[in-house]
Amino acid sequence: MTRHDGRSTDQLREVRITRNWLDHAEGSVLVEFGRTRVLCAASFTEGVPRWLKGKGSGWVTAEYEMLPRSTNTRSDRESRRGKVGGRTHEISRLIGRSLRAVIDTKALGENTIVLDCDVLQADGGTRTAAITGAYVALADAVADAKAKGLLAPNAAPLTGSLAAVSVGVVGGVPVLDLDYPEDSTAETDMNVVMTGDGRFVEVQGTAEGRPFDRDLLGRLLDLATSGCAELTVRQQQALDAPARERLA
Amino acid sequence: MTRHDGRSTDQLREVRITRNWLDHAEGSVLVEFGRTRVLCAASFTEGVPRWLKGKGSGWVTAEYEMLPRSTNTRSDRESRRGKVGGRTHEISRLIGRSLRAVIDTKALGENTIVLDCDVLQADGGTRTAAITGAYVALADAVADAKAKGLLAPNAAPLTGSLAAVSVGVVGGVPVLDLDYPEDSTAETDMNVVMTGDGRFVEVQGTAEGRPFDRDLLGRLLDLATSGCAELTVRQQQALDAPARERLA
Amino acid sequence: MTRHDGRSTDQLREVRITRNWLDHAEGSVLVEFGRTRVLCAASFTEGVPRWLKGKGSGWVTAEYEMLPRSTNTRSDRESRRGKVGGRTHEISRLIGRSLRAVIDTKALGENTIVLDCDVLQADGGTRTAAITGAYVALADAVADAKAKGLLAPNAAPLTGSLAAVSVGVVGGVPVLDLDYPEDSTAETDMNVVMTGDGRFVEVQGTAEGRPFDRDLLGRLLDLATSGCAELTVRQQQALDAPARERLA
Amino acid sequence: MTRHDGRSTDQLREVRITRNWLDHAEGSVLVEFGRTRVLCAASFTEGVPRWLKGKGSGWVTAEYEMLPRSTNTRSDRESRRGKVGGRTHEISRLIGRSLRAVIDTKALGENTIVLDCDVLQADGGTRTAAITGAYVALADAVADAKAKGLLAPNAAPLTGSLAAVSVGVVGGVPVLDLDYPEDSTAETDMNVVMTGDGRFVEVQGTAEGRPFDRDLLGRLLDLATSGCAELTVRQQQALDAPARERLA
Amino acid sequence: MTRHDGRSTDQLREVRITRNWLDHAEGSVLVEFGRTRVLCAASFTEGVPRWLKGKGSGWVTAEYEMLPRSTNTRSDRESRRGKVGGRTHEISRLIGRSLRAVIDTKALGENTIVLDCDVLQADGGTRTAAITGAYVALADAVADAKAKGLLAPNAAPLTGSLAAVSVGVVGGVPVLDLDYPEDSTAETDMNVVMTGDGRFVEVQGTAEGRPFDRDLLGRLLDLATSGCAELTVRQQQALDAPARERLA
């Protein structure tokens, strides 16, 4: 089988991770999975939300949103409609929850890191690209906090790395990293978030067309496992390279 | 190992399904998983939302909400806060999407069924109880529509049955159908929605504490599969019994 | 004259008051006036709203809401519309104001009791059923606070009992406790809230069809007075009986 | 007994009704009950709300609001808070419902009249002043519609006149037309809306302090009846006088 | 050229400034520019918004709003729509910013003055009338605070006076103080806020029809300068006259 863009079934789209895309943010990444383009900004601030005060723990949370013309046809702004849609809420919660799985909140101290993931262009897989990019921005923000003395030099709030990818069944065949044309016709759609050492943080599989059986679930998890492993390598390469210098 | 309420690891809480709990709704079920108590009302109306008009297909959707004092301590009403929370949105979307997996929207014609799932009392597993009860209410609403001639006698909009259960790892041990004390200490939490013939509609696993591996994932899916099978039997028993007569 | 359901003009519908319908709430009552069914939950919390702090007085308030399918045809949820409707506000205020008429806020100390009155099924008279049930839930919450030592054993925050009933003119004839078919055709509609010793707390009469004169007003008040007296007896019987044991 | 402003117990404050206070509105009245000052504007528009279309009936509705500095201390604007308060809703509904009691909606044809009642200065009795003034603005708007040929010359949508007044128990004594100092200390507070021929449209009595008995209720209704009769005379005098000419 | 109402091109409409139109507000002015009628109320309160606390400075802000029937045809209330429109926001910000240009916030101490500018009738130039009236109300509120000892007798928070006027090009001719018929057909529209000594605080020029050149801009500024000078005289005359006595 050939996919519509020539990829093999277990092939990621071209992945680009550009660090320090912004000058102000403590960490920032422009992450691209093919034409999907998400700007991830990590903001480190001292202090925690009210309900955490005095407990000696930090907090990591995320907000996801799509620019109105990130999509094929323009969508209304949620700020103008006066309320945040269910999908936006759901993905924001997923990103925050996933990142917290690799954070030792005690080691973070009473500090907060907010990850803003704004989709500049959408072509499928925006939530998985966001998680993959947000991890890198988060790592940069932690390093920045150490450099500024806001965290102790030996503090280790990050307990591992995190990457995410989508898998699904398109035309009866399990494939990795669906773009929008594939995603919109997939029979089954699954988003998988994994740590760098190959364990699962989130598994969200949905039968869009018809229910799936245990065997198919296994094949999709295989694809996701190899995809996340490859993304982990890309993240590490990006973090090892000297980043574009921030001007702040 | 003994669970805090004496259940074995693969044992459901006591399940009660009371049909026709309401007089007005086309289908209604009070579903109880132990002390969790959800009122599911199915409203059948002719016509579809604007974006579906003229396409010959129907629509099934759901709204989930918790009464303010369903929980241990009172929560503010979302109507008073003026916005629906992310969790409420997310669960409403899950219920609607799951039900649509067993609906042939063409066979439904241009009709809409809304499932209102209101949690009267919460003790863990409200979303899975809601899905399990909503399926029965949906089946009653379809039967009611046939009885009233709103659907043809041979129309078959339901393509299968649907049940849901939570599984998780508590104290290092995989268990079925977590109540609130278990849920609030679980290391891993998974909600699984399955058809009556044992296929998956939704698999949503989350590492609350630490990431989980493929083997553990498999054991949780085993538990969920047997739990859903048992719930399917209970649903069928409820649907086979003569329902409390509605007064409408 | 015969009413459509066979009642005499001065006859209440069947009244059922089920205490401790919920396990968590400090007081809870499922009250039924015929097919009207309202769940009243009393939540006792230490502390008062900001504007009352340090004054040595407590606070009692109420929130009323209808489930979307409590009615013949489904209504939109106020939480989804993003605002609370005028009728909901008005009835919530009426219930809270009425209950405060039998509360000595000094004797309550700096504590707050919120009464949530959620209409599970509506068939006319939901606000009067809510008040009648909420009083019982309130009494249970006060007793519970004493049992837990949150109120002194001899504290007497309740200065009397409270019941409410609707009266109206249907087909030219004054009748007691209107159900929905009667209410929707009534020429005059009046809701009356009274103390157990027969005095008025609220009198809200509205000419739906044509204005009414002083004599008719008097006849409606007579009906309401006898109806409230009977409800007071029912409340007392419910409070005297051993309640369904709560599991909390 | 002397009231704090020297009035006798059955004496209204000085009442001023200024017609055509605005140039654009089809009817407009600045009504003053002592220092309470409400601007009532009646807007006549062809057409009716969607739910009334094609039924041959018109609609009359009202919106009440207080300017932020109408009161002793400034209140936040409801537009800034993003929601309309319960009290505002309740009074708006009361005014609209009361006016509809003297409107034959069939005779109005498929036209709508909106009464905007904006409190410029508040000193007690704003809702009763609003109703009393709104009736005059409504009468002017009906006359204006006839003059413009939007209603037939012999159409008679007004079936009577309408006035409203507050009564209450202050210092143990029933008094008429309470100002703010009286209202804020009243034990019982009642708003009464009556037709020009002395029948009741709305009776809303509330025990602010302690419950009231049937005898006291009677004495308050007597006071209200004489107060409304006097207001009816004032309204008629205002309508008989040549109005300040509008410039529109 | 003759303007539609007979004015010369550099002639203001009739200006009326009525002080102490309200009894409660610390300063209040009913300002009229022809048929445009704006009620300006200044509320002086001790304390400042949170972000200014402890800095020894005061705050002056403004809120502008139009009554629904201030205009030719009724507009919806922003409170009912649940959000404040862009134009309302913009004008509120303009008024507040302009007034702060003549306020020494240090001399005001930690006190806040809110200017509520409610348009009772609109016939063009509502924002410039509002600023012109608000200045007088502000001056009265400052004087009132001194009289009450809330400001030191020698405190001088007002550093100058402030007036505003609109200018524009109508039918190719620059004119002063446009009314609504002129404003709605103007090719260029400019609002100018000036101090009493003839300097600019705000210049907001907009090409409604076609772009304008530097020469035309100069002629409009000339007109505005003379108009503001005349308004400054009127303001001073109003402030010099004994004001209608407040009753508070």
Place this chain on the structure above:
Amino acid sequence: MTRHDGRSTDQLREVRITRNWLDHAEGSVLVEFGRTRVLCAASFTEGVPRWLKGKGSGWVTAEYEMLPRSTNTRSDRESRRGKVGGRTHEISRLIGRSLRAVIDTKALGENTIVLDCDVLQADGGTRTAAITGAYVALADAVADAKAKGLLAPNAAPLTGSLAAVSVGVVGGVPVLDLDYPEDSTAETDMNVVMTGDGRFVEVQGTAEGRPFDRDLLGRLLDLATSGCAELTVRQQQALDAPARERLA
């Protein structure tokens, strides 16, 4: 005098205009004024808002918003706060109004172009950069519509070009194109929007510190005129160059 970044008083920051930065939008520009970076997307859709239907005219409008971490410290999202702030509204209105000054809406036919201007990074002058970039995106969207046959080949909806720049007084000296450090200390701030042929579309001058006189106003307008002329050249160069090919 030397500015903090070494520029002369009449020197723009480095200006970069990257066309077709997005693949989906009919026109898109990433515009940079130094470190200020705004993504402008033009969406062309057939049809017009309801109030314009059937009049044969098109519509151009704009929405401006800042990403939460575009600024030095993170701001809350307006979508989460549930309302759009005054500043956002004001700038959105300014951009839309300015663009309409160079649009012949009749020549546009019944089509709508929405300009989304999202600030990815803010360092002063975001609204002027947005207008300058939006014009280029608008020109591309018009060309795209012609290429697709949605506009006639000879249709000329653009009547001129449009650029904008800020000027202000910093440290007593008038300067061009203020960055954030300059803007936050400016005594006077002015935003000027001009056509390519040197006429004014918007002049918005504000005395931040102290009022300004006519002479200073003149010097600021001189600076703005030369700045806009230079921006016009840059826009033309960008439009003359072959654009990055879109992938759509």
